[in-house]
Amino acid sequence: MPAPIGVFDSGYGGLTILKELKKQLPTYDYIYLGDNARAPYGTRSFDTVYQYTLEAVNWFFAQGCDLVVLACNTASAKALRNIQQIDLPKLAPGKRVLGVIRPSAEVLGNFSHTQKVGIMGTQGTIQSDSYTIELAKFFPALKVFQQACPMWVPLIENGEYDHPGADYFVQQYLDALFKQSADIDAILLACTHYPLLEAKIRSFLPPGVKLVEQGAIVAESLSKYLVAHPEIDQKCSKNGQLAFFTTDEPLSFEKQASLFFGQKIEAKHTDLA
8 A cells, every 4th residue: 555755863854854845745644753852863873863763764654654764964974875785685675765865976977167066064964984985986086074063053043043143152163164175166055054154154155065865865866766766655645744752752743843844734742662
């Protein structure tokens, strides 16, 4: 029986991906799950993120989902490979789990003329070196400079992303990135929370530097994937419906989630562990 596409994030950021998925693939059904009770993932160990993400993937499978998108860079960096290579063959060989890192790496080099790009993400994403590894496959000549931004997600999730207090931390991390190379001309926001800081980030960027968000890139990649894999596409239900779940308190989730998703939503509580 066809089922929705699962979209997972540690918190709210994946809603920026879901928003683009809904825009580009509006006929599909989606279930969104935010593990807000255990967020953020960015500072947690590889083993912990892997365990939490696997629990979420199993939850989606229990809902009937045959395709799950990890709309979280940290989960994609720390858990996706193990889940794809070790767990899926044993648990559900006919199901698929995709991430956000590879689709972004496949196109990032196209945004740069200097062949020097910046990656801004959580500590977990940066420490994993996943982007450097993936980008080397598609753009061997590209030079990659990375900067962890540990204060950005807390600012965003506490509603401070458009307040003057965020200026210091936005400028601090951008300065640190450009100290590595003044020739960076494209920056990937390698955390799905960061689009809410877009206006702030742009105000501190040097002229001519492109700011690359992941939502549209991931949505386009998924669209191509479904065309290339009709056996998966036919397992996806297409009624244009959305459902939202959180491991935390639904009313708080609904208030914050509307900022990321751009419209009012209704959420339900669920447990993973």
